[in-house]
Amino acid sequence: MDAADIEHRLARLRSAFRERGVKLTHQRLEIFREIASSLEHPTADVVFRAVKARLPTVSLDTVYRTLWLLNDLGLVATLGPRKEGIRFDPNLGRHHHYLCLRCGLVRDFEGSGMAALRLPAAVRGFGSVRVVQVEVRGLCRRCSSAQPKTKKARKA
Amino acid sequence: MDAADIEHRLARLRSAFRERGVKLTHQRLEIFREIASSLEHPTADVVFRAVKARLPTVSLDTVYRTLWLLNDLGLVATLGPRKEGIRFDPNLGRHHHYLCLRCGLVRDFEGSGMAALRLPAAVRGFGSVRVVQVEVRGLCRRCSSAQPKTKKARKA
DNA sequence: TTAGGTGCAAATTCTTTGCACCCTG
DNA sequence: CAGGGTGCAAAGAATTTGCACCTAA
Numbered sequence: 001m002d003a004a005d006i007e008h009r010l011a012r013l014r015s016a017f018r019e020r021g022v023k024l025t026h027q028r029l030e031i032f033r034e035i036a037s038s039l040e041h042p043t044a045d046v047v048f049r050a051v052k053a054r055l056p057t058v059s060l061d062t063v064y065r066t067l068w069l070l071n072d073l074g075l076v077a078t079l080g081p082r083k084e085g086i087r088f089d090p091n092l093g094r095h096h097h098y099l100c101l102r103c104g105l106v107r108d109f110e111g112s113g114m115a116a117l118r119l120p121a122a123v124r125g126f127g128s129v130r131v132v133q134v135e136v137r138g139l140c141r142r143c144s145s146a147q148p149k150t151k152k153a154r155k156a
Numbered sequence: 157m158d159a160a161d162i163e164h165r166l167a168r169l170r171s172a173f174r175e176r177g178v179k180l181t182h183q184r185l186e187i188f189r190e191i192a193s194s195l196e197h198p199t200a201d202v203v204f205r206a207v208k209a210r211l212p213t214v215s216l217d218t219v220y221r222t223l224w225l226l227n228d229l230g231l232v233a234t235l236g237p238r239k240e241g242i243r244f245d246p247n248l249g250r251h252h253h254y255l256c257l258r259c260g261l262v263r264d265f266e267g268s269g270m271a272a273l274r275l276p277a278a279v280r281g282f283g284s285v286r287v288v289q290v291e292v293r294g295l296c297r298r299c300s301s302a303q304p305k306t307k308k309a310r311k312a
Numbered sequence: 313t314t315a316g317g318t319g320c321a322a323a324t325t326c327t328t329t330g331c332a333c334c335c336t337g
Numbered sequence: 338c339a340g341g342g343t344g345c346a347a348a349g350a351a352t353t354t355g356c357a358c359c360t361a362a
Contacts, residue, residue, distance in 0.1 A: 021337095021341095022341080022342090023335085023336050023337070023340095023341060023342065024336075024337090025335075025336070025341095025342060025343080026335090026336095027342085027343070028342090043326095044326085044327080045326085057343090057344075058343085058344085059343070059344045059345070060327090060344095061327080061328070061329085061343085061344075061345085062342080062343055062344070064326095064327060064328075065328090065342085065343085071257060071258070072257075072258050074257060074295075077257060077293060085325090085326065085327095086326090086327090098279055098282045098283070100282075100283060101227060101228075101230055101233060101286065102227070102228050105282075107282045109275075109276055109278050109279055109282075110276065111273075111275070111276060117267075117273075117290060119267070119290075119292065120265055120266065120267060122265050123254055123265055123292055126254045126256075126261075126263045126265075126294075126296055126297070127254070127256060127294050127295050127296035127297050127299070127300055128294040128295045128300060129292055129293075129294040130257065130293055130294040130295070131291075131292070131293040131294070132290065132291070132292050132293075133290070133291045133292075133293070134273060134275075134288065134289070134290055134291070135287075135288070135289045135290070135291050136275065136279055136285055136287070136288050136289075137233060137285075137286055137287040137288075137289070138282075138283050138284040138285045138286040138287070139230075139283050139284045139286070140282055140283035141282070141283050143283070144283055144284060177316095178316080178317090179315090179316060179317065179360085179361050179362075180361075180362095181316095181317065181318080181360080181361070182360095182361095183317085183318070184317090199351095200351085200352080201351085213318090213319075214318085214319085215318070215319045215320070216319095216352090217318085217319075217320085217352080217353070217354085218317080218318055218319070220351095220352060220353075221317085221318085221353090241350090241351065241352095242351090242352090
């Protein structure tokens with residue numbers, strides 16, 4: 001994630017905020033900066049800790065409120081199975097997800113030809129289309145080897 | 157969802173259970189039957205209520221345990237943004253999802269040409285591939301019209 | 313018979329909310 | 338300066354767990 005890219009995202013943030021008339025506070029800026037520069041898909045808690053390092057007084061609930069606000073504004077998206085907390089994803093780039101059915105691991109990958117997907121007309125009837133992603137599910141390497149008899153395979 | 161299809165799913169269930177050496181209890185059977193015959197993507201609570209009608213003594217925690225067990229066995233998958241409770245999806249059929257970024261609405265759609273997606277080699281490195289789905293995100297009709305200033309757009 | 317499964321209720325964990333003060337626009 | 342935004346602490350949900358009894362294999 002290079003700096004110019006982040007700047008670009010921040011610019012989008014500013015205009016989206018102005019457009020919708022919401023205030024651009026120090027906290028919101030830092031929270032967005034944090035998630036926008038992340039290659040991961042952090043949970044609210046992870047974002048909270050990271051932001052707290054730079055802005056010691058932020059509270060977890062502000063992080064939640066901001067994350068949902070960004071979601072409503074279409075600047076980030078929520079991701080996949082939750083397992084342990086909702087994950088937030090800085091929208092943008094054309095990337096896709098690989099998810100482990102068992103442990104919830106998430107990996108991104110880029111797809112070249114996949115961008116050209118032709119969606120059925122029915123989809124337009126549901127609403128607007130902002131993002132099209134491919135989701136691949138399976139068992140990750142770790143989970144493939146370990147074959148628990150019955151119990152706890154999740155928390156891992 | 158026709159009866160033959162459900163029978164087919166139940167057959168898969170039995171063999172998967174036998175294979176892994178887990179017991180096929182009355183509760184598990186009913187829980188699976190419930191979700192397998194659903195066209196929706198019910199939350200644990202919805203499944204619980206439906207099953208309870210036929211099996212008055214089941215407990216919510218058994219539903220959770222069973223759902224996760226089925227998930228680990230690869231018989232169902234967890235779905236999309238959680239918003240209000242994890243949703244479970246009876247894997248099988250080639251269907252895809254439309255998700256509303258704001259309210260979490262989920263709609264299925266079938267894709268013809270999409271089955272032929274060519275996945276990048278990198279994906280195989282993550283683990284096995286069991287399901288490939290397309291996820292389309294946008295704002296559903298309802299959310300497109302209502303444009304809340306700042307507050308609550310989610311709970312809707 | 314016997315390990316795994318279930319129900320119950322309590323415990324956790326994640327997320328949201330009410331309120332008084334603060335800061336952006 | 339005004340109204341949205343924030344932090345704090347407490348409330349609310351959703352999900353999980355310990356334990357003693359029950360049942361499929």
